[in-house]
Amino acid sequence: MQIRSEETRNHLLEAALRRFARDGYNSASVDQICSDAGLSKGAFYHHFPSKQAVFMALLDGWLTTVEAALESARRPTVPATLIGMADMLPDILVATDGNLPMFLEFWLQASRDETIWAETIAPYQRFQQFFAILVQQGIDEGSFKPVDTLAAAQMIVSLAVGMFLQALLAPDSMDWRTTARENMKILMEGLAK
């Protein structure tokens, strides 16, 4: 029963992802998602209270994937770790391919709806915290000078968000793997002791 239930949930998530990517967040309907998944509305509402909830679940799943990828990039020193993380940008991009419209539409929704706002900006704060700890480790191990860790972390997040958005908008305009690595090197020389 447990497994059946999780399978159902995954079917719904996959159907919703395809539908959001194709029709957009606003035009996609719960009816259509259920029909695509071959499941009843009862099954849908058993797992998700609303279309918004299924979107938040997709966002959460994507963030968990990104975080797991970042964790797997840990190396003995913080500079090596950060270069390893920069090298992952292309893979994260591939995992996101075709979903830019969905993100844009969701941010749009969030920018107009106070209730989903806090949930939408929470991931940035989570990533900022993640990188603040990493920069502090870099200071502690003697790789970085004693910078404001939160400011440095915010810079890493801004750079990642900006590169990510540009790479999604214009995937063929740069070699994004090389670009991410070069940018990370410049950033680290700025932080270096």
Added chain:
Amino acid sequence: MQIRSEETRNHLLEAALRRFARDGYNSASVDQICSDAGLSKGAFYHHFPSKQAVFMALLDGWLTTVEAALESARRPTVPATLIGMADMLPDILVATDGNLPMFLEFWLQASRDETIWAETIAPYQRFQQFFAILVQQGIDEGSFKPVDTLAAAQMIVSLAVGMFLQALLAPDSMDWRTTARENMKILMEGLAK
């Protein structure tokens, strides 16, 4: 007559901007924009062939404002110029306040429509070129080491885009003026000779 015509165009641009910000790009109609501006559809179509054209005109106006602001930040050395540009982020943010939904919706539109795609990504390339020239000047004057100017320019644009998006999404989460300045300093230490 010339002045009347420009006034009419400006009225239409202002009405469209308010309407896009309030209803979104898709829901806003030419009828509504004309009614808000107190002008006929004939007047509208005399100035703009389509709703898309009025949006592109607004985008172009915003970019021209940003470029003029950046030009005004020129100082005797490139590092001083870049710090001056970072200091302008809050003013650019104020000029954009309330327009984030419109940008998101337009990018969304662009991501689904080949014809407006090229026009939408052109500004990034313009800014990248602008900063590539500036970085080259920094190398020539002896402030920066001989880096890949296009990569460094791309980094400045990514950082600006990311910070811009974060500042629009969460204006109160950081002191953005200090943050922009600190980030620019870290970046420049990474480029410094």
